[in-house]
Amino acid sequence: MAVYVDDAIWRWKGRKWCHLMADGEAELHRFAHRLGIHRLSYQGPPKTAAPHYDITGLERDRALRMGALSISRREVVALYRKVRVRKGALQAAE
Template sequence: MAVYVDAAIWKHEGLLWCHMLADDLAELHRFATHLGLKLSSYQGPPKTSAPHYDITGFERDRAVRLGAVECSREEIVAVFRRVKVPNGKAMR
């Protein structure tokens, strides 16, 4: 299992942001907690179809140091499709 981050290119509130996804929902939450994120910042069904966290570029750098896999846009889209929750059901 792995945790993935794309490039921090999305501008919001003066910061650059990216996505953090994982192969497993428990792993995603465990990594987010280790990174110091609040579970309330989690985004998933029914709000979005793929469980993820939006993280800042600073958090991304720390995530990579902690073992997150850096992904290109194409790679993160492939991960998104792989972990997408059909009809908002719980991730396996």
């Protein structure tokens, strides 16, 4: 399993932001915890289809030093499709 940060950095509220994603949700939460990201920052079902955290550019740099892999916009879209929770799957789990 791996953890990823995209290189699609955007500006919002005076900071640069990107996405922290992983092959699995448990790995994503473990890495975010090690990175010092609070669980309240998590964005996943039902709010969004793909589990992720929005992180700042500074947190991105630290994540890369901790072993996260940098991925392109095209790669993040492919990862999003791989890890997204489809509506039917979410309903089946309820």
